[in-house]
Amino acid sequence: MNVIESELLAGYPPEVEIAAREVAASVVASGRTLVVLDDDPTGTQSVADLPVLTRWSAEDFEWAFAQQASAVYVLTNTRSLDPAEAEKRNREVVRNALSAAGGEALGFVSRSDSTLRGHFPLEPEVIADELAQASGVxxxxxxxxxxxxxxxxxxxxxxxxxxxGSGGLTPVAETEFAQDATFGFRSSRLAEYVEEKSGGRYPARDVIVLDLNVIRGGAGAIADALDRAAGGAPAVADIVTENDLRALALGLAEAERRGKTLLYRVGPPFVRGRIGQEVRAPLTADEAFAGRAPGPGGGLVVIGSHVGLTTRQFDVLRAEHPSARVVELQVRELMRNMTSSAGIGFESLDPVVAEVVAALAEGDVILHTSRTLMRTDSAAASLQIARTVSAGLVHVVRRTLAQRAPRFVIAKGGITSSDVASEGLQIRHAIVRGPMLPGIVSLWEPVGGPATGIPYVVFPGNVGDDRSLLDVVRVLATVHP
Structure with missing residues (x-):
């Protein structure tokens, strides 16, 4: 059921213009660094010049904190894990961050999907519990x-x-994302979503709703609405514009100044708004390559996501970049080989690796999984299929990198981009330099390791229009030796 956005907004106050520097000043005053536990790497798409970790030892956090940034991203990739594994990973991250901080003030953000897929309420509850155990907070x-x-x-x-795209709004529970095999849901009203996902432990009637009347009513109104919150109570916030995010940031800062301890479960732009970053313009080709001449040969585009938008973007890229070599990783064959008593496993991908390496010498390569999605009625089994396919892509990327470094790498999809970064390209530390498209696709600069000097683009499966993937490839392919 579509509704008209302008009609919904007619009953609320207009947005209030707020400068990013006003929010940034409140961050400086707090002395707090945000640790963002990102359940896949796509959450960096709205920020710039912040450190990213794909490993989370105390030493890794020490490197990140030494960058003296307002926020640090930790790529936990928990959306690809089962609940028990996700819990364990969240606890490790919080414990090691607190250890490395040495008493300096930290805030914690659980960054997840803007279409409500992920381990909720598990992850914020685990973070809260670990904070209480480790520091008494x-x-x-x-x-x-x-x-x-x-x-x-x-x-x-x-x-x-x-x-x-035409002024209408569709409740998110009526979209394809709500049918996710692992993280599906029925409720678009966030208070009801909280009740649904918590199995009734947090009744919808008890959820604090910060609607646009509150958000646009000033920092004091937001802090007042949170005054009664205790015991990890859920609060949901209306947001329509960047100014709304900044208004919320000021209200949260005021609530914290009054003594409230808050955790955040958020979509990508929240951190940008919360720390007072300006909206950065998309990177140029020269900026993407950090002013360096790119290496010879072509770039590598890795497509693992199966949402409809990704497939349409792939079709446009293939049609309008005909010089790129298209290489398919056949999912059914891979799954058959992984379960074969002959123990073939990833050895069956050797011809794929050879084809990719040879093609990179001539130009760009598009490595994609077969477009027919394998899924089962079991959420756990569907997740295991996704993890196996991603591991296959990682195998190809890692073997390719050992033989020929691509000019650039673009990874399409959440689990895909996480695994390609941490395992395929073996990125441990990186700096997110900014977006390749306005606010939705980020570029990382790897720091150390075999991927140093290779721009890495994290491209979510569910963002942009049909031409967005082609647009990013064209920017990175405009610079040739």
């Missing part, structure tokens, strides 16, 4: 902010919507 509220206006996700009147 008790969380008053978990503030839930999935909105991602850059990608057409907005929350109005407590309901989360997707824009349709």
């Amino acid at each position: 008790h969380t008053d509220a978990v503030v839930i902010v999935p909105a991602f206006p850059d990608a057409g996700r907005v929350t109005i009147g407590g309901t989360h919507y997707m824009r349709d």
